[in-house]
Amino acid sequence: MTDQAVLQFGLAVLRAATPLAFCALGVLLAERAGVLNIAVEGMMLCGSLAAVLTAVLTQNAWLGVVAAVVVGAVTGLVLGALVVLLPADQVVSGIAFNITAQGLTSFIYKITVIRGVQLIGPATLISLAGPAARGNFLASISPLTYVALVLTCLAWVFLFRTGPGLLWRSLGESARASHASGMNVRRARMAVLVLSGVLCALGGASLTLAWVRSFTDNITMGRGFIALAAVYFGRWNPLLAVLSCLLFGAGEALAFRAQALGSGINPFYYLMLPYVLTLLAVGLMGRAVGPKEAGKPYLGG
Amino acid sequence: MAARGATEAVGPAEGPDEAFVGQAAVLEGIHKSFGPVRALVDVSLELKRGEIRALVGENGAGKTTLMTILYGMLKPDQGHIGIWGRRVGSGWSPREAMRQGVGMLHQHFSLVPTHTVLENVLLPQLTWGALRPDWKKHRAALGKLCEEYGFQLRLDAPLRTLAVGQQQQVEILKLLYQGTRLLILDEPTSVLTPQQIDSLLNLLAILRRQGHTVVLITHKLPEAMSVADAITVLRGGRVIDTVARDSTTPEALARMMVNRDISGLDLEFESRPSAEGSAGKTVLAVRDLVVGGEGGRPAVDGVSLEVKRGEILGVAGVAGNGQMELAQAIVGLSQPSDGPVVMSGKDITRLDVRGRKNLGLGFIPEDRHEHAMFPEMSVRDNLTLERLEQPPLSRAGLVRTQECRRAAIEAMKEYDVRAMGPGVPTGTLSGGNQQKVVLARVLSGKPKVIVACQPTRGLDFAATRYVRERLWAASEEGVGILLISSELEELLTLSHRIVVMFRGRIVGEFKRGSFDIERIGLLMTGQGRTP
Numbered sequence: 001m002t003d004q005a006v007l008q009f010g011l012a013v014l015r016a017a018t019p020l021a022f023c024a025l026g027v028l029l030a031e032r033a034g035v036l037n038i039a040v041e042g043m044m045l046c047g048s049l050a051a052v053l054t055a056v057l058t059q060n061a062w063l064g065v066v067a068a069v070v071v072g073a074v075t076g077l078v079l080g081a082l083v084v085l086l087p088a089d090q091v092v093s094g095i096a097f098n099i100t101a102q103g104l105t106s107f108i109y110k111i112t113v114i115r116g117v118q119l120i121g122p123a124t125l126i127s128l129a130g131p132a133a134r135g136n137f138l139a140s141i142s143p144l145t146y147v148a149l150v151l152t153c154l155a156w157v158f159l160f161r162t163g164p165g166l167l168w169r170s171l172g173e174s175a176r177a178s179h180a181s182g183m184n185v186r187r188a189r190m191a192v193l194v195l196s197g198v199l200c201a202l203g204g205a206s207l208t209l210a211w212v213r214s215f216t217d218n219i220t221m222g223r224g225f226i227a228l229a230a231v232y233f234g235r236w237n238p239l240l241a242v243l244s245c246l247l248f249g250a251g252e253a254l255a256f257r258a259q260a261l262g263s264g265i266n267p268f269y270y271l272m273l274p275y276v277l278t279l280l281a282v283g284l285m286g287r288a289v290g291p292k293e294a295g296k297p298y299l300g301g
Numbered sequence: 302m303a304a305r306g307a308t309e310a311v312g313p314a315e316g317p318d319e320a321f322v323g324q325a326a327v328l329e330g331i332h333k334s335f336g337p338v339r340a341l342v343d344v345s346l347e348l349k350r351g352e353i354r355a356l357v358g359e360n361g362a363g364k365t366t367l368m369t370i371l372y373g374m375l376k377p378d379q380g381h382i383g384i385w386g387r388r389v390g391s392g393w394s395p396r397e398a399m400r401q402g403v404g405m406l407h408q409h410f411s412l413v414p415t416h417t418v419l420e421n422v423l424l425p426q427l428t429w430g431a432l433r434p435d436w437k438k439h440r441a442a443l444g445k446l447c448e449e450y451g452f453q454l455r456l457d458a459p460l461r462t463l464a465v466g467q468q469q470q471v472e473i474l475k476l477l478y479q480g481t482r483l484l485i486l487d488e489p490t491s492v493l494t495p496q497q498i499d500s501l502l503n504l505l506a507i508l509r510r511q512g513h514t515v516v517l518i519t520h521k522l523p524e525a526m527s528v529a530d531a532i533t534v535l536r537g538g539r540v541i542d543t544v545a546r547d548s549t550t551p552e553a554l555a556r557m558m559v560n561r562d563i564s565g566l567d568l569e570f571e572s573r574p575s576a577e578g579s580a581g582k583t584v585l586a587v588r589d590l591v592v593g594g595e596g597g598r599p600a601v602d603g604v605s606l607e608v609k610r611g612e613i614l615g616v617a618g619v620a621g622n623g624q625m626e627l628a629q630a631i632v633g634l635s636q637p638s639d640g641p642v643v644m645s646g647k648d649i650t651r652l653d654v655r656g657r658k659n660l661g662l663g664f665i666p667e668d669r670h671e672h673a674m675f676p677e678m679s680v681r682d683n684l685t686l687e688r689l690e691q692p693p694l695s696r697a698g699l700v701r702t703q704e705c706r707r708a709a710i711e712a713m714k715e716y717d718v719r720a721m722g723p724g725v726p727t728g729t730l731s732g733g734n735q736q737k738v739v740l741a742r743v744l745s746g747k748p749k750v751i752v753a754c755q756p757t758r759g760l761d762f763a764a765t766r767y768v769r770e771r772l773w774a775a776s777e778e779g780v781g782i783l784l785i786s787s788e789l790e791e792l793l794t795l796s797h798r799i800v801v802m803f804r805g806r807i808v809g810e811f812k813r814g815s816f817d818i819e820r821i822g823l824l825m826t827g828q829g830r831t832p
Contacts, residue, residue: 167427170416173414180411
């Protein structure tokens with residue numbers, strides 16, 4: 001393999017890992033505050049459509065990112081209304097949310113296609129320096145990847161090195177204790193879910209704007225769930241979770257690479273790779289204990 | 302209507318009030334109902350600054366309800382609350398109470414197990430805006446407080462590694478560090494060993510010296526008598542009387558609490574013959590039993606014991622020293638890694654729960670709701686569940702509901718289960734009646750051995766007495782009983798023999814007639830050794 005090939009592979013890994021990293025952060029922050037965000041897949045899907053649609057219509061990729069942020073916040077509010085305010089079961093609500101999101105995004109996508117809009121986004125977010133970056137590794141990385149990495153470090157510092165981070169983790173470990181120490185558990189968790197929705201939607205945006213550059217039905221193909229597994233594999237630590245995202249992203253990049261090389265093996269086996277890898281990782285890791293409150297509705301004040 | 306009453310009650314008249322001056326807290330004409338149940342009826346109470354007040358009464362007397370109202374967690378239907386000489390407004394809440402220096406130590410702690418001691422204590426001080434709390438300053442201040450109160454807490458230890466008694470200290474430290482000057486403690490001694498109780502009571506005396514006001518909710522009269530300045534007795538949601546400690550006796554208080562003479566109970570058991578003792582044949586035995594625990598150290602570490610026919614063997618120990626694991630291994634809920642479980646000479650180690658039950662092993666689990674019954678299912682279903690497959694409750698594989706109903710009504714009569722009928726969900730019954738359902742189910746199976754874990758936890762006098770008498774009667778009929786309890790008094794009352802468990806081992810054994818409370822207490826905390 002030439003240097004160029006290694007470089008290209010590295011870029012492919014980062015491209016595949018960035019959407020996972022955003023989603024993993026979204027899921028992790030929610031779970032650390034005691035909410036299981038199964039809806040990550042649907043949020044990601046909403047974000048990816050909103051991003052590419054806006055980017056195409058305005059011819060500005062960054063406005064696509066803004067649209068994803070807004071849509072993500074709305075998805076967070078919707079999920080929050082279900083699982084924090086009602087509160088309904090977090091797993092069932094999450095699954096329902098995903099199914100709805102899949103139907104809704106496909107529906108909107110069909111309408112736009114019928115109207116003759118080609119959902120192929122401007123490519124400006126694929127690399128930091130655009131076409132001028134040829135050969136320069138750092139300049140070839142997507143700005144969204146940098147954003148994800150910075151957010152990962154910020155999330156770690158916030159959770160484990162600040163006062164509010166301690167409050168955040170308290171929400172995930174004991175809602176009762178949090179309430180007793182004067183916190184408004186529901187309000188805090190609503191805010192957490194809005195942020196989680198934004199991050200998951202950004203994951204979707206980085207999928208369509210910084211990698212695939214288009215939208216198709218169910219384009220996320222379970223990547224949200226892979227992110228969910230990455231959080232588990234990374235033991236609810238942002239740094240480790242994003243590292244596992246890189247691992248799963250490598251699996252995905254490898255699948256495409258191997259497919260392109262054409263080794264005579266049925267390409268579908270390669271496409272299974274990231275999913276098999278996820279299954280193996282989670283299976284081999286054994287039992288992990290996450291935040292105690294994740295998945296439990298809080299009925300108190 | 303009740304809601305409107307509440308706003309009127311603690312309405313706009315916030316501010317200084319002459320009637321309240323000089324008092325730490327005043328409750329005036331408090332009424333509170335939960336549906337048809339009148340929990341508090343016209344209760345008035347004054348707490349002087351700097352006093353320790355004990356609030357005594359049976360379960361359901363309204364002690365905790367009254368104090369949760371003072372703390373702002375519940376709104377009274379009627380009545381006024383005054384704190385530090387000022388009437389409180391309609392916005393009275395735990396948050397406001399905390400701000401005014403009123404703190405409550407609940408029976409269930411509000412602590413985060415994964416956080417350190419320091420983090421837990423600081424939790425109420427943290428805000429979403431302050432990114433960097435001054436840990437150093439807090440650490441120094443807390444270190445000083447710990448020294449002052451004699452707490453030996455490592456501030457950086459994760460809370461879950463602490464014993465219950467220490468966790469309680471953390472909770473108290475948290476309250477004091479928030480600036481609590483009126484401290485309400487709800488049954489604080491129920492989880493403590495005798496030595497820990499002593500140091501808690503000492504702490505209360507220190508707090509009084511510093512000018513704190515303390516309310517001690519308890520149903521243990523000796524504690525109230527040893528430390529309180531005055532004692533208020535509640536019964537059936539009313540204040541019966543408030544008496545100075547020096548002008549009363551435990552007997553007088555007990556009479557006020559239950560309105561009948563109850564002191565006979567313990568004496569009765571005292572005078573009963575001390576069982577067949579070693580004469581009977583062994584009905585339950587474990588030898589060198591080892592049960593795995595978390596983190597490598599076995600939860601039960603080589604325990605051997607024998608229960609004779611008609612004997613009650615008490616297992617004393619602070620919760621979490623392997624008693625529950627022992628019970629689970631005996632009844633078949635978990636598999637021991639070593640050592641046989643033998644019932645009447647037959648090795649039952651390989652049998653499952655049902656197999657052991659069929660041989661005559663009855664089990665009263667510690668946690669009523671989790672393991673002993675199905676709260677959502679009816680009394681009838683809970684009573685008949687285990688015998689459903691046997692005639693006459695079923696025929697040709699189908700359940701005969703009329704027979705079940707009849708059997709349930711019979712059992713309810715025999716075991717004095719008070720419920721609207723056999724069809725009501727068991728979870729809606731009072732704790733005492735729930736436990737009677739459990740007891741009825743276990744005893745109606747005609748067991749030869751009963752493993753009873755905390756059989757009277759959370760029950761009031763009458764129900765406690767009932768359960769104890771039933772257990773005693775069962776033992777007199779020849780049932781061997783392994784009684785696991787953290788209530789020392791219960792063990793002393795019922796047991797023919799007591800063994801003490803500490804860290805998964807048996808560290809002492811006492812025969813009836815030579816029970817030594819002091820020694821048992823020391824052994825429970827890992828000090829001392831049997832002579």
